[in-house]
Amino acid sequence: MYADVTDRLCAAYAAIGFDDLPASTVAACSRVLLDASGVMMAASGMAPEARPFIDLAAKSPGPCTILGTGLTAAAPQAAFANGALAHALDYEDAFDAAPAHPNASLVPALLALAQDRGGVDGKRLVTALALGCDLSCRIGLALDRRMEEGGWYPPPINAAFGAALGAAHMLGLDARGLRDAISMMLCQAVMPGEIKYSRGTVLRAVREAFPAQAAVTSAELAASGVAGFETPLEGQSGFYALFAGGAFSPERLVEGIGERFFIEELTFKPWPSCxxxxxxxxxxxxxxxxxxxxxxxxxxxxxxxxxxxxxxxxxxxxxxxxxxxxxxxxxxxxxxxxxxxxxxxxxxxxxxxxxxxxxxxxxxxxxxxxxxxxxxxxxxxxxxxxxxxxxxxxxxPVARGAPSRPLGDDELVAKFVDCASRAAIRPDADRIDRLADAAKNIHEIKEVRSLFVPLT
The missing domain is CATH 3.30.1330.120 (2-methylcitrate dehydratase PrpD)
Structure with a gap:
């Protein structure tokens, strides 16, 4: 009955470029990048749970920075390590309206691909960030049955599909390529609810490593021409069938794409906890x-x-x-x-x-x-x-940090400065200030590859 939902969605996203984004969306993307990069840097110095992920990633040589460490790796592995850092302190942005931390896997994936490929400017990064975040939020909003009923843990699963789409969009793929990347993610994205119940595991801290790496893999395979499914989201055994018993609203998924960008409706955390x-x-x-x-x-x-x-x-x-x-x-x-x-x-x-x-x-x-x-x-x-x-x-009724009770720009910068100063390899104050300025004006950056290199 809804056989064209994924195609409608991918066609809409493929048609959106930087010039189609409102200034408010661009500003929201800058806030996301500032917050996410600071949190990852802090985790590099404060989250021992992430160290095995960093060490494993660093065994694969490549040009992509593992934030805060001075180490580099190949793109999938850098996304893996930075994904582990992104949630390790539970300090990253969130989407209150649906179960998603939409940028904890998306930002690591985009930074890794941008550094690996080169020639990616800030406008391209911002567009991919806005669209990937948007899809993650929409996937959660469209649910008519809680994924937990099937034993799943939704936040990293929902975010994974936005990360795949954002990564594929940044690589310049067309609507078919975006659909292929989503299909490839469907073959990889899982997170069992058992993660909530085990008393001693730290996997809950580093969980975003897996979807971040999978997003890079999905986008690169799609870019190589690997064909996916025709209906990865709405199909008889697609995302919503597998994770929600088919209970979802197609209209909530696709309505207003390109007109309303949910990256403007995120919560930025004033405290480092759930x-x-x-x-x-x-x-x-x-x-x-x-x-x-x-x-x-x-x-x-x-x-x-x-x-x-x-x-x-x-x-x-x-x-x-x-x-x-x-x-x-x-x-x-x-x-x-x-x-x-x-x-x-x-x-x-x-x-x-x-x-x-x-x-x-x-x-x-x-x-x-x-x-x-x-x-x-x-x-x-x-x-x-x-x-x-x-x-x-x-x-x-609504805790601080939400769009109705937001952190101010000065507060976000102060949070970034505090986080960056806790990195495993701590940059000096001048470098922290320069990175904060770059993140706040990311759309003006000519080459994303160089963005974090001076800090390592």
Whole structure:
């Protein structure tokens, strides 16, 4: 019934060039690149979980920079390493309206291909970034059944297809080539929900390595003329059939392509943890003004999307690894209350054993509230009981960082500067400033290949 959905989508994207992008979309792309590159650089110095991925990638010689390390690799392997860095600190941008971190695999893939091929200017990079991000968001918005029902973990899966399309578009492929790249990604993109349940794994931190590498592979194979499927998204065994039982809205997928660019509707994180924890960080920071000893108990209200951040409660109160702490409402809320801040430094492994934070986390319980203002996963509420019998009620409909409550440009630059200064090989302040200026004006860059080389 919907046999032409992928063709409609790819034809629309193939027809879009830089001159078709509104100035607001170009500005949004600059914000994405600034934020993403800073976060990857910080992870190179702060995320030991990514080191095996970096070391493996560096065994494949090539011209593509592994950010923050001074190392280079071939394009697929550089995307693999930078993808591992992109989510390792859980500090990258997010899309609140659907399950996606649309740029954590897209940016590594685009940078790797641009450095490998050469001759890619900022306008070409920006266009590919805008379109790849757009598709990732649309894929999630078009779902009529949660992918988790089939045992999948959607954010890196949804982002993978946008990364493949963006990479193929940057290589100059036509509509057929974009469809082929999406098909190639369908042969590679998986992420099991088991990633949420294993207590000791760090795969959740480095998960974007896999779709980032697959995006480069998909685009290069499509560019070589490898034919894909006719209907990779809507087919009888295509994406939506496999991941959502065929339950999706074709119109939500394709409506307004080229008119509305979802890269303008992203959230940039003020705190380095899962987006679903952010409303509870805000509440915790408000409670930090209260004597912690006065807090008898806290009951948080979460949406079904956030349930994974409180369940199982005993584990979430006392996480074993840093990435699990970042996916724990009790831990991050306790951290905010006890320390009055939530920064990159506050997720040092020693913080997980802090007896004061753990004691506060044990006072936090949870209940799931359906069909509420919290359903997007970007809001939250809490009922607090103090030792003197006083009760407080706190509600955050949408946490800070969202388009309705955005971080300002100065805040994003400050975040970038802080992140870049934490790289494994730390650039001097002048180099950090020059890279920030380049990222803010990426469309003016004549050769993307040279963008990060001076910093390594």
């Amino acid at each position: 987006r679903g924890t952010h409303p509870f960080i805000e509440i915790g920071l408000a409670l930090a003004k209260t004597d912690p000893s006065m807090i008898e108990s806290i009951e948080v209200e979460v949406s079904a999307v956030q349930q994974m951040l409180v369940d199982p409660l005993d584990r979430k109160r006392a996480p074993d690894v840093v990435i699990d702490a970042k996916f724990s409402i009790p831990f991050v809320m306790a951290l905010a209350i006890v320390r009055g801040r939530v920064t990159l430094d506050d997720f040092a492994p020693a913080s997980l054993q802090d007896p004061v934070i753990r004691a506060m986390a044990r006072r936090i319980s949870a209940k799931v509230v359906e069909n509420s203002v919290l359903d997007s996963g970007a809001g939250g509420a809490a009922s607090v009981r103090l030792t003197d019998g006083t009760r407080q009620r706190h509600t955050i």
